[in-house]
Amino acid sequence: MLSTQPVSHEAGRQRQGRLWSNLKEVCDLLHLPPISINSEELLFQHVQFKTGQRVHTIGQPFDMLYVVNSGFLKTVLIDEFGNEQVLAFPMKGDLMGVDGIHNKTYSSEAVALSDCDLVLLPFKKLTTLGRTHVELENMMYGVMSRELVREQAMIGMLGALSAEARVARFLVTLSDRFSQMGYSSKLFNLRMTRHEIGSYLGLTLETVSRTLSAFNEIGLISVDQRTIGIKDVDALKSLRRLPPSRTRSKLPARAKAAAAEAQVPLLATL
Amino acid sequence: MLSTQPVSHEAGRQRQGRLWSNLKEVCDLLHLPPISINSEELLFQHVQFKTGQRVHTIGQPFDMLYVVNSGFLKTVLIDEFGNEQVLAFPMKGDLMGVDGIHNKTYSSEAVALSDCDLVLLPFKKLTTLGRTHVELENMMYGVMSRELVREQAMIGMLGALSAEARVARFLVTLSDRFSQMGYSSKLFNLRMTRHEIGSYLGLTLETVSRTLSAFNEIGLISVDQRTIGIKDVDALKSLRRLPPSRTRSKLPARAKAAAAEAQVPLLATL
DNA sequence: CGAACCATTGACGGGGCTCAAATTGTGTGG
């Protein structure tokens, strides 16, 4: 039902019956300092996608980047057996399509999980413009680097955290994102299935479901189908565990602040 | 010992007592089409690092990209407990430092696993130059996008493959890389410890060790400490398994070629 | 209103982590 999703598109204006955004609005969306560019007339077109529609598919010729203005999506890899591997859940302010630059074809698939409004960024246009506007060029590099850092963090999580910790982090991250977007950080609806969450976190859907139920029972959250209430953010944030432990480096003087106080004793002890 | 490591540096020339490379040589190193740029005099300095030395550390101000000309390294994340998470094992032709563009500080640490020779690419110089040379700019975007795609594949692996499959893939990838570099693809030395491999693959060092021993026993490889002999590449390549299975998408008509013939029945059945 | 799809929960087993010890390799100082 998407009841909590706003229909208003702050960024964007009508023109020729469609929505368009100027560069400043795109920068705002990406959480980047606005670029003082003379060409105020530079506009980017929006496109709408309905739930279930594909924004781009694997192998499709690349020519566009996309910025999410509203709505929720998933990006997935498809392996040789047809299995989906969820890579991310892009939402407002996220950039999509960067993986297509290399090879000139998209290497992932983007699917709308709800009705979406996306800003189209023709890549050629962007680079051409960047050549004369240093700030734009820096923005491009910055955004791509940010994506890379994000993925590195993801690798770190998949490589080092337990199922409980992954789910907890997932919830905290979602909460933060919703908060950024002006929604409640304490109560929100998941736009994806347990299956998709599991794929994203490297877990099965049953483990995701069980972990959510466990969090619910000990009062960290409330769960009702796709409605999640965050009850104890701090507990969720500090919930860790190190299955591949003994992975400690021998340079203890490194942790910026061994300020990691006593951790929640994890669920098993309850 | 590094007995199999060549001391020669194909790319690079002496000048002022140091090694320098021009743009064409850098492109070759990165496996990119050579850029026909007029400034033949454009040279990039090399720097040498000894085993154990850090190329850059987390938080250090960013201003350089690095291309590996020879030697082996690891890039790592450090979590709040001081634990290392290995992100990659850069070797000849790999680019390092891209994660530093965003935030102007490196978000990972690069450590030399052997004596190394790196080409320094001052980022400012690169972008400035890219503004007047479209090809160079495209190269920059392309390389960054390639890194991103690589990390996406890594996420897919960590999220979907069993321990055996991860180790098998790791070996095949290494074999390919060594082959590319002109070494034997059938016999090579690991430059990293079991611990580092485990961190990279999201496993414990014991699991890595046991898996290698198991591969050895069934004749897929030979193992003697850090010397690996590849006996049956095809078996290693086709060795998969899908712990988070049932992850099959409901659109079976997708797999580009259900050409996935019968797989090796995995170790457990032997 | 029925047919998918989705979520929850239980039972069970095994893959991989933990703890432990023995062996071998590696680096450093005398």
Add this chain to the structure above:
DNA sequence: CCACACAATTTGAGCCCCGTCAATGGTTCG
């Protein structure tokens, strides 16, 4: 060059987390 300390690797035993299989009920949508 050798001896010693330490790091790396291997291997075993045990167990627990989480994947697998299965059944039920709820939700959605044509």
